[in-house]
Amino acid sequence: MAGGPMYDNRVSGYLYIAPFLIGLATFTLFPFLSSFLLSFSDYQLQDPVQQARFLGLGNYLHMMGDDTFHGSLGVTFLYVFVTVPLKLAFALFIAFVLNFKLRGISFFRTAYYVPSILGGSVAIAVLWRYVFAGDGLINQALVWAGGEPLNWLGEPAYALFTIVLLRLWQFGSAMVVFLAGLQNIPTDLYEAATIDGAGKARIFFTITLPLLTPVIFFNFIMQIVQAFQEFNGPYIITGGGPLKSTYLLPLMIYEEAFKYFNVGYAAALSWVLFLIIAIFTIIAFASAKYWVFYGNEREDEE
Amino acid sequence: MAKGRVQLHGVMKSFGAVDVIKGVDLEIAPGELTVFVGPSGCGKSTLLRLVSGLELPTGGSIMIGDRDVTLVHPSERGIAMVFQSYALYPHMSVAENMGFGLKIAGLPKNLIKEKVARAAEILQLTPLLDRKPRALSGGQRQRVAIGRCIVREPEVFLFDEPLSNLDAALRGQMRVEIARLHAKLGATMIYVTHDQVEAMTLATRIVVLNAGRVEQIGAPIELYRHPANLFVAGFIGSPRMNFMDGLVDGAEADSVSVRLNGATLRLPRHNADVRPGAKVTVGIRPEHFRVGPGVDAGDDQAVEFDSVIDLVERLGGETLAHLRMPSLSDGVLVVKMSGDIALRIGTGLRVGVRLAQCHLFDAQGRAVGEPGSRAAVAA
Structure with missing residues (x-):
């Protein structure tokens, strides 16, 4: 048989990849498909699945008139549009500083990454709640500085700010990617630009930034996807309040499914969230050819 | 006329505790093509970078023309440099690469275009002006890097091992082109290489460096015939x-x-x-x-x-x-x-x-x- 002895024993080959295939089927494909099917039903968590009725596009039509959904969608967009650019800018700034050749810079590179390991965890979110509490660290600092304590978690305008800050605090992973990108830019280019008479700011905007666009693009996609799925912050710190001012879509999906048991509606909301993320990603990829520069010096074009 | 003359007086450079250049005195006459040659680690590239201003000396002084440029910014020294890696801006076209320095200097667009066009003609780059560097061959990139220097009309051209990334055949060809360019422009050029064939064929004068010191300065044939010491004798000739x-x-x-x-x-x-x-x-x-x-x-x-x-x-x-x-x-x-x-x-x-x-x-x-x-x- 063609292929030789290596291909004769197919069974053991399949056995080797079986753990992955089983995991994929059980924990990814099955939920993926069943949530899609459930999104067309009125399935309630407390009932057997057999009792679920087919609603067609009922759940999706219901969303159109659901003010809670509209509010949640607005908050989610606001959250994403504020956090993503801020986080990218902040991560790039820190990476830029950490790219200086200074003594002991490796220590700082590690130290600045630590918040990202801890940042998304429940423990930090709980800590966040205490830091922004009425008598928390932030207010104590404000009073010490002569200011008035603020009701961080009770005022709609401030509450969103606290969960935005929690996300910014996790700048490390984006920073590490930026740092790698910065280190990929040859020193020669900076030297050539220096001889050409470009100042520091000019070099940053005409050399560094354009050559960093592939990395910016990558980070942008990752951050968009992650920000739309933010759950820990609102769930633990604010509970979505006050007045649903931090009621992000993932939290609404969770509550619909596990608080109100409307699994069918929650599944439909999940698919809408999925579509929104997909659309943003597609737009980003489509726009990439206008602003992302892939600089690998290859000769395979033209 | 001192335009294009380069003088080094007791130039020293240390990186931390390491002395890389240990006191170099050198005078380069206007229009000369001087080659710094020596084994790797001898300090030849550092010496060139000191002339360019990308490194500042820890001692001594550097004059270009009649000016003491020891502490002057690289862009104001009247030099232009070709890097070993060419250092072309990969996201800019050939024309943009060549005109970048002029654009920063604030020259009007039509003047930039004119100067770039003239340099492109000298280097036969005219049909490539709209291309990006990645669409160019090694030799073409090298010419763009030289073109970027020409448009600046510098007093002194600096070349840092410009041919070492090219294959043998192209290297020979580019060597001839650089020699021709020197004859045509008549500008002062300083050229760093570890390749003694390049040194012998291109140089008006060769400066042989070893461990941060000048071993001998002279015309190529003079170094070949009368090496001043064992080092030069062993280094020149193959x-x-x-x-x-x-x-x-x-x-x-x-x-x-x-x-x-x-x-x-x-x-x-x-x-x-x-x-x-x-x-x-x-x-x-x-x-x-x-x-x-x-x-x-x-x-x-x-x-x-x-x-x-x-x-x-x-x-x-x-x-x-x-x-x-x-x-x-x-x-x-x-x-x-x-x-x-x-x-x-x-x-x-x-x-x-x-x-x-x-x-x-x-x-x-x-x-x-x-x-x-x-x-x-x-x-």
């Missing part, structure tokens, strides 16, 4: 000069007698400062040997050695024979013969050399005395 240990037998007004390999060589030398019994090194270039039985028999201006062939390298146009000699302590002697010569390994070979073509160095490695007569050496 294959490298053969060295043999000898003892001084006696020194007279116009000659030095050296005992070597059982023979006594009376080498023509003036003002030789050596004593009988002193250890010396005799250097003979591979191409100065003459081969065959009795090549120099009866000629008292020549000496002959018997040897055994150890290895033969046939290059077609020339043949390199590695020879062993009974009393040759350090390794082999390399002899270069023109043409393709079939030699059998293990057989004997008699080689001769004219005494006037023997170099002589004292125990410190310095050339001994002055050559007998230039005519004899040139022969």
Whole structure:
């Protein structure tokens, strides 16, 4: 048989990849498909699945008139549009500083990454709640500085700010990617630009930034996807309040499914969230050819 | 007229505790193409970067034209530089790359376009002006890097190993182009390379550097004919000069007698400062040997050695024979013969050399005395 002895024993080959295939089927494909099917039903968590009725596009039509959904969608967009650019800018700034050749810079590179390991965890979110509490660290600092304590978690305008800050605090992973990108830019280019008479700011905007666009693009996609799925912050710190001012879509999906048991509606909301993320990603990829520069010096074009 | 003149006075550079440049004095005349050459780590690139201003010296001063530029910003020194990696901005077109410096200087667009077009014409880049660097071949990128220099109309062009990323054929071609460009522009150029063929063919003058110091400065042929010391003798010329240990037998007004390999060589030398019994090194270039039985028999201006062939390298146009000699302590002697010569390994070979073509160095490695007569050496 063609292929030789290596291909004769197919069974053991399949056995080797079986753990992955089983995991994929059980924990990814099955939920993926069943949530899609459930999104067309009125399935309630407390009932057997057999009792679920087919609603067609009922759940999706219901969303159109659901003010809670509209509010949640607005908050989610606001959250994403504020956090993503801020986080990218902040991560790039820190990476830029950490790219200086200074003594002991490796220590700082590690130290600045630590918040990202801890940042998304429940423990930090709980800590966040205490830091922004009425008598928390932030207010104590404000009073010490002569200011008035603020009701961080009770005022709609401030509450969103606290969960935005929690996300910014996790700048490390984006920073590490930026740092790698910065280190990929040859020193020669900076030297050539220096001889050409470009100042520091000019070099940053005409050399560094354009050559960093592939990395910016990558980070942008990752951050968009992650920000739309933010759950820990609102769930633990604010509970979505006050007045649903931090009621992000993932939290609404969770509550619909596990608080109100409307699994069918929650599944439909999940698919809408999925579509929104997909659309943003597609737009980003489509726009990439206008602003992302892939600089690998290859000769395979033209 | 001092435009394009470069002067270095006691220039020093240390990185932390490491002294890379240990006091260099040098004057480059306007329009010269000076090559800094030396083994890797000798400081040649650092010296060039000191002239460019990308590094600042820890001591001494640098003048370009009539100006002291020791602490002047690179963009204001009147220099332009070609990097080993070309350092083209990958996201800019050829025209943008060449015009970048002029754009920063605030020149009007049509003037930039004009200057870029003129440089592109000199370098035959006109059809490529809209391309990005990645769509160019190595040689084309190199020309763009040179074009970027030309549009700046600098007093001094700096080249940092510009050809070392190119393959052998292209390197030879670009070498000729740079020589032509120098003739055409007549500008002062400083060129760093570790390739002595580039140094020999391009240079008006060569500066041989070793361990942060200047070993010798001179015209290429002068360095080849009269190396000031063992280092230069070994560095200039390929294959490298053969060295043999000898003892001084006696020194007279116009000659030095050296005992070597059982023979006594009376080498023509003036003002030789050596004593009988002193250890010396005799250097003979591979191409100065003459081969065959009795090549120099009866000629008292020549000496002959018997040897055994150890290895033969046939290059077609020339043949390199590695020879062993009974009393040759350090390794082999390399002899270069023109043409393709079939030699059998293990057989004997008699080689001769004219005494006037023997170099002589004292125990410190310095050339001994002055050559007998230039005519004899040139022969």
